[in-house]
Amino acid sequence: MPANDPHHDTVDAGDHVVLIDGSAYIFRAYHALPPLTRSSDKLPVGAVAGFCNMLWKLVRAQGFEPKPTHLAVVFDKSEQTFRKDIYPLYKAQRPELPEDLRPQFPLIREATRAFDLACVEQAGFEADDLIATYAEQAKAKGARVTVISSDKDLMQLVDDLVRMYDPMKDRAIGAEEVFEKFGVAPEKVVDVQSLAGDSVDNVPGVPGIGIKTAAQLLAEYGNLDTLLARAEEIKQTKRRENLIEFADQARLSRQLVTLKRDVPLDVPLDDIAVVEPEGKRLVAFLKAMEFTTLTRRVGEAYEIDIAAVEPDPGLKAGGEETALLTAGLDPETRQPAAPGDVDSTPDGEAALTPQALSAARIAHATATPVDRSRYETVTTPARLREWIARAIDLGIVAVDTETTGLDPMQAEIVGFSLATAPNEACYVPLAHKGGDEGLFSEGLLPDQIPLNEAVAALKPLLEDASVLKIGQNLKYDWLVFRRLGIEVAPYDDTMLISYVLDAGASPHGMDPLSMRWLGHTPIKYEEVCGKGKGQICFDRAAIDKASEYAAEDADVTLRLWQVLKPRLAAEGKTNVYETLERPLVAVLARMEARGIMIDRQMLSRLSGEFAQGMGRLEAEISEMAGETFNPGSPKQLGDILFGKMQIPGGRKTPTGAWSTGADVLEELAEQGHALPRRILDWRQLQKLKSTYADALPTYVHPETGRVHTSFALAATTTGRLSSSEPNLQNIPVRTEEGRRIRKAFIAARGHKLISADYSQIELRLLAEIADTPSLRQAFQDGLDIHAMTASEMFGVPIEGMPGEVRRRAKAINFGIIYGISAFGLANQLSIPREEAGAYIKRYFERFPGIRAYMDETRNFAREHGYVETLFGRRCHYPDINAKNPSIRAFNERAAINARLQGSAADIIRRAMARMDGALEKARLSARMLLQVHDELIFEVPDEEVAATIPVVREVMELAPFPAVALKVPLKVDARAAENWDEAH
């Protein structure tokens, strides 16, 4: 019989033996899956559903090669094992089994039988020992073995013939992954575990030795016995003493963690051969469970008319076995349903469609109410280690920091919270202060873990490549941790996931997200710290209140992730999130941390000059007005100009006050009035002085001496970033006076600033998206695009074109990008609305493709409520169909603009995500400091300037590839100088 025939019995070389760690699977699936219940009687079946989907994939060998020839699902029979005999505390710290998980154990056994697969359990032995024994016997016959589990205790089995497979993360675990986890080859895993112990299983190990240290010691001494024998040689005093004192404890631990490979098997290996399931029985089971999708698939595969099959009568809703299950009894034994092994990690939803999974998660988001009484305040390092072990085991953890302020570059950490499952969350206070308010007697409260110890414990978790860290607005926490020497990775950010899905439609802060998706209102910050004058800093908040608040934040973040993450796949936005959003967290955090240098002396000098200028102007203004008034007050100014002086042509603001905006004053100045000109000049100086010359130095960081802005990733509807505190995206450039501010942004000694900006990127994207050949050609030929537009529209040759003609065409081009209206264009060009309307008409006649583009975009937005950029980013406009025509028109213009502005934003995001890697690959030490929508600012050592510019330019110009191949070339101008003004 051929070796790969699934119907033979005896195991041969070439066979593939699959061993499923059933108890571990159930537990992980339970925590990772939404709490799915059978619709007719609310019987909890989430883990069962995941399990059935996985078995189906296995027996059909879908994405799992080669096809299994032998397969067993192995369970823990009872808690009493030989390990308990030698160490009664073994696994003594197991939490109580959740109510809605208990009945799923017998159901999973039923499922296994329905698939006609072997279901193995044996009194006195853990599932792990049975798996080890089967694996050993299979190997002896030369067969390949796959153990389906991610339990670290099974990793000692991995070798050339045995691999593991994590069903939740859908990834194989081989020697390499084991090394990643333990720092040693699989055959030495037992020695590491014997030394490091395991808080989850309550294996003692040697105090003070963790996985890292254990691996390092074993690398040096070879194995546990040699190490223990030569313990005297160890230099570190405490470590040496512990190894000597606890040598026996280490040997005991080895007995506990070493899997038994010679269990006398009740079910021989040859008996677990895979046979094709009997289709009807399987369908009967699945129908009873009410798994409609899988029932249909199985029916199709076996060509069974599923309508003709009756659901399993005992197991269907109302059936006898179901009644026992809901009473908490195992239908077979009529005893309380078996507990089973309790340690393990996530995900058995793989076989659900993304849409079904997403819908299930949303539907069940409110199923488990937030219960703050279940949160824990962690006060000891040992307990913290247990939480960390739990997080590592599950491979997923939500994290939140609490600090003394809102600026991640200056705030000090006060504590942090972790969440590993709904309601399974803790807060770890680190730096809460208390007691009297005396100047010198302020002290840390007791029962807090020392900061350095907490950081040392946390670092391996937060940097662990196999544990996903989830945050809400993670860039903040990422920076806080970075300042503690921790680089968080890998990570997800619920705020950014929400932003990808719902930009423009709903807010992305935690409170609104919690209310919208979880129906839950979290504790307000004010409830913990007060507000207004009486507000206290978080480090003075009562620890019990702080703990509830902080743990809830982590809990809510985890729940939001469970709801929102599946929506990405369901709505086809995974790529947008993974290429345009997630990578920017670390990129922007690094930029913010670097900051930029400013010349404070220069700004101080400027401030003085501006003050002088303002003083002179104020004197002239008083003189002209005939009285002293505040030129900064639009109200007083309006009264002077249009009341006292009776100047005609005044306009009113929407609130009925006189309008004194720059455009109005400019007009009056042109009519020959002297006062408005002075006001305009005064306002310019006032703006430059207060917003820039005076404010910027107050943002200089006391330690770095540089200015660290904050970039918001989820603030705009279009995908642009925004910058604040201070806003470095609106540093003056248009006037000579303003550029003097810009000159105060300088490179560090021995460095230059490089400014690289996209030329006309939005117009190029208009040519691309509206597919306008003449515009495209103009860009390909490197023509002056505004002159070319003017020439096309007005029939004027480009050579010797009057400046005014080009200016009008330029205004029209910008108008198109902004969604043009005759009203707006007329305003911009100070021409009658009819004339502006005629320009637009002529433009559309000359470029009919662009009118079509605008119509299409408008119609699409009206129909769908959103538009999409070139890269699939969605920008929502919920008011696009408003009854109010001006609101509607506004939304239409915004939607038209969003495709262009948003596509440009996507392109520079792609460039930024790749930039650090490209610079590193080119061995350049240039550092990205700022982004200003179409411009990137770098700080570069003098000698690397020439080599850096081409790299930067290439990354930027090629940023759309390979996702989108533009027909229009992108052009990037780049220059280096000592200061930002000259580089720009």
Place this chain on the structure above:
DNA sequence: TAGAAAACGTA
């Protein structure tokens, strides 16, 4: 004293 409005800096 908190928030809206007006003004203005950028792409």
Place this chain on the structure above:
DNA sequence: GTACGTTTTCTAG
């Protein structure tokens, strides 16, 4: 006509 953030003044509480 698009997209932002900051400062000052004004106003309602």
